[in-house]
Amino acid sequence: MHVLVIGAGQLSLMLAEAGSRLGIQVDRLDPFSGDLRHGTSLDVVNYDLDTLLARADILTAEIEHLPDNTLVQKLMAAPRFPAARALRLIADRLPQKQLLDELEVPNAPWLNCDSASALDQSIERFHGEMVVKRRRGGYDGRGTLLCDSDTPRPGDEWIGDTIIEQRIPFQRELSIVGARNAKGECVFYPLTENLHRNGILRLSFAPVDVSAATQRHAEDSLRKIMTALDYVGVMALECFDTGDQLLANEVAPRVHNSGHWTQAGTDICQFALHLRALTGLPMPAPTVFGPHAMVNLIGTSFADALKHSAGHRLHWYGKEPRPGRKVGHINMENADSGKLKQDATALLDALLALE
Ligand code: ATP
Numbered sequence: 001m002h003v004l005v006i007g008a009g010q011l012s013l014m015l016a017e018a019g020s021r022l023g024i025q026v027d028r029l030d031p032f033s034g035d036l037r038h039g040t041s042l043d044v045v046n047y048d049l050d051t052l053l054a055r056a057d058i059l060t061a062e063i064e065h066l067p068d069n070t071l072v073q074k075l076m077a078a079p080r081f082p083a084a085r086a087l088r089l090i091a092d093r094l095p096q097k098q099l100l101d102e103l104e105v106p107n108a109p110w111l112n113c114d115s116a117s118a119l120d121q122s123i124e125r126f127h128g129e130m131v132v133k134r135r136r137g138g139y140d141g142r143g144t145l146l147c148d149s150d151t152p153r154p155g156d157e158w159i160g161d162t163i164i165e166q167r168i169p170f171q172r173e174l175s176i177v178g179a180r181n182a183k184g185e186c187v188f189y190p191l192t193e194n195l196h197r198n199g200i201l202r203l204s205f206a207p208v209d210v211s212a213a214t215q216r217h218a219e220d221s222l223r224k225i226m227t228a229l230d231y232v233g234v235m236a237l238e239c240f241d242t243g244d245q246l247l248a249n250e251v252a253p254r255v256h257n258s259g260h261w262t263q264a265g266t267d268i269c270q271f272a273l274h275l276r277a278l279t280g281l282p283m284p285a286p287t288v289f290g291p292h293a294m295v296n297l298i299g300t301s302f303a304d305a306l307k308h309s310a311g312h313r314l315h316w317y318g319k320e321p322r323p324g325r326k327v328g329h330i331n332m333e334n335a336d337s338g339k340l341k342q343d344a345t346a347l348l349d350a351l352l353a354l355e
């Protein structure tokens, strides 16, 4: 089996690693430069696009914000790319929010901010407690603006091609990661708790202590979205837990940073699950081994990553550290979830002190 991944970042690298354990050849194609790499190799190889597409049993993507170039246009139109429709829709927050409403998946109340009067209306409706989000291209908090009584009105550059959401006073952020195959079968991991700083994910814990009804609600919401888009592969749904209910924040049509703990914490990690779903391999519900945490390395040097990962599992992406750049993560486990939280939080604090 050959899987062609659009994207050449760490998610594609970890897909290639998982593929090597399932006998699946993963090719990684950078949609910006057009560079191709086989498996986990860092060497760029020559290729003919038509031959590459003919060889691929299935196409998938590791990023939703794809450039609009001729390579991507050709890839999006290729047969055997079951997520193409979902990618097109989810890349734009406006149809994404419309889909959540249509499917009656509870989500943060929102308005399309396409004019100054729409902005005025939002300020009135949400009493200034709102988050302005660019419809396209945002990630890791870039392209979002939090407004409150101190910053009551965003500048005019935020009018048009943005949406405005009510600012949700959540207790915690959770995410659900699951997969759907071509037969429509779905499996899910337990809800994961995520801690963000400045819009960037820093820490995840799983499984979260939630009621069976909450887990079921999250699974039903994600199942509805995957089914409506006839999606195949792993998808993640980020949520706000308000204490009373789960509100959907955003959908990621790919393997997700909040699912990295599954590499150590389950028998089928999200990368293997994605490949299983895509290639039609059996897709049993993954077994969870116990409490796990994942700490992101943001701008950390390799030396510090080595030092702070002793006794845990380090994943280093081979990237040059820069402030704000994800360069790796550390998976940690402890049967005592309280102790795990303490240790992971202490590790995060130690890493933050280095920034
Ligand atoms: P990602 O890197 O996950 O794609 P993003 O930058 O695209 O993130 P969001 O996930 O929508 O954008 O927002 C980033 C973070 O900002 C959220 O994880 C949350 O902490 C905060 N946030 C976003 N929307 C809201 C909201 N409506 N109310 C309160 N906080 C919010």
Ligand code: MG
Residues within 6 Å of the ligand: 238, 250
């Ligand atoms: Mg997000």
